[in-house]
Amino acid sequence: MIMKISQGNLRVCLFVLYLFLSLCHPWRMSIESDQPHMRRKGRASASNATGRFDLPRIAVDDGWEQEAPPEVIPTEIRQETAKSIISYNRSPDLPFDRSINPYRGCEHGCIYCFARPTHAYLGLSPGLDFETQLIARPNAAELLRKELCAKRYKVAPIAIGTNTDPYQPCERDLEITRSCLKVLRDFRHPVAIVTKGALVERDIDILSEMAALGLVRVGISVTTLDPYLSRRMEPRAPSPARRLATIRRLSEAGIPVRVMTSPIVPGLTDHEIEALLAAGAEAGADAASWIMLRLPREVSELWQEWLSLHAPGRAAKVMARLREMHGGREYDPRWGERMRGTGEYAGMIGRRFRAACKRLGLTERSEPQRCDLFARPAQAGDQLALF
Template identity: 75%
Template sequence: MFSCACHIGSMDQSSSQIPIRRKTRAALSNASGRFDLAREAVDDGWYAEPEATSVVTEIREEVARSLISYNRSPDLPFDRSINPYRGCEHGCIYCFARPSHAYLGLSPGLDFETRLIARPNAPEVLRKELSARSYKVATLAIGTNTDPYQPCERDFGIMRACLEVLQEFNHPVAIVTKGTLVERDMDILADMATRGLVRVGVSVTTLDPDLSRRMEPRVPAPARRLATIRRLSAAGIPVRIMTSPLVPGLTDHELEALLAAGAEAGADAASWIMLRLPREVSALWQDWLREHEPDRAEKVMARLREMHGGRDYDPRWGQRMRGEGTYATLIAQRFKLACRRLGLSEKSPALRCDLFARPVQAGDQLALF
């Protein structure tokens, strides 16, 4: 359900399927999602320069009726998560969350990174759901679909307000982000860390700033993300460096260097996930490869298919994150050896759930003792 929309700029809907390089955007097309009507680009003669060099971000507000999403995936370390935003302006071309935009009738391509949805009432809904007598506490994950610290969070502040609710309830939370705006909330995170209630994962996919800018155009530079790890760690907040996704034939040679940089910055743990290409992501990724890395395109896709039984992607539990076969095994061994050498843990201690308590709210009956 949408409230009165809050628009920031507007979006050029022309050239929706024609591959065009747009400034600071990763997707080269805006093809229809699987639930949308087909789109066809038409030149009506009005545009003297059909190859627009930029696309402005549009943000709408959504009134959330529920917030906590539950999953039963056996290969995920959490069973619940929340998303303050739909879509992500960071625009990582490889993002496995892109297909989720299709459920909104929007394209997983440019729409995903330019037509965003904010959920300003998320903190109020979260408070209501945590206050329910039937609620059973477990670590809540944030950032597993779209980044809670993407640029629009600076204006909306939804993530910070949600953290304030979790802090009040003493609720454990695991955060994943590429955004340096997480530093703004170090006061809350440091306080929660003293009680074993929080862990932050910072994703660093490459140390090459040029490749990063092309592959994840609106994400802070790799060096800047490493600085964020350093600042969070110095504040006493446990931080994991996430070398994800690892791209075979493109970034895999950086694995040890990424882990070493994370350890030097103060990370105490590490993780990795192989590049995943579910649904519409595969075509978007291959378009990007042909445009930006044409000499490596065949090698990258051959490696991926080798790990997924000849397909671009294998969605089976236990296989989708890492793949299988000789190459996947080699990456896993390299990761394990590097972590052992650098003193990085592959599995972090469980966050505390025993401190969870519903705060007294207006209308509650006070206890006599």
């Protein structure tokens, strides 16, 4: 049976189709790739290139029948007996001079993660290895207690999660981050936490106790409100809605929370700045921050590979914006330039961010955490005081 469609009805149908396509995100229209074999379920990286400190991996046909690479790559966790746990830095770009990272690598698998190149130091790839070959430091709390007890130690806020996420999935069983928080609570030591993980809610009992003393702040990174885009950029991180729910739970428990709209991806997520900040403020965040997309070392190649697979129609615009902010390069590692870039576009993003924060009552600079409460608790074998 053939239905006859009048010219008027045909125009209505075409108009409805046009409206539907207009409402869709433009990058979605080009999501289909001619290289589907490169995708791995639940992983952001499409490749596993050799690290810069390793010898090139050369495929050799030895005559044996080889199986095809598995679609699903399991996560492997190795344990490292660390010799020290507090890392110090002198970067003028960072608001802290020391940090703790309980894990190397991150199962969240954010394709844009600036920490990916650190896996090369381990002889592993910043690609799929970074997401699947994780290193845990089970003696972190023990080392932390020892380092805080040192007579030469001078107290200042410690940041947790500055390199890889302290609340990635393996923390549920290993509880290394929780053990470190218990030590910091016992010493009344100030701490700032950065995470995408909803698992931080498990530690509300410790965090609320520390928050009552002005010792803690938590930053929740929300890159986009689009779950479709988030699932591809951050395949194993909680959904945007779940992260906003985490902000709400922490805030209701009296824990100060910062919404981190980082990284901002030009041509892909930059249109969401105001909506992200509004959602964070509505959930209870009292502060906000932003960083532009950074592509150090191997991250640039991985990011461009991801763009060619998931957003080929937006790739040229995204990379052109980034080069515009970095003097024609994909990344400028200089202090003062690497976090936000320079030029008219970067300036416009900054103005939009500040205007939205002012309108929503969000502050960019939080109240400093207290350092005057720091005290070393009595340890086994200590001389007891007479009075």
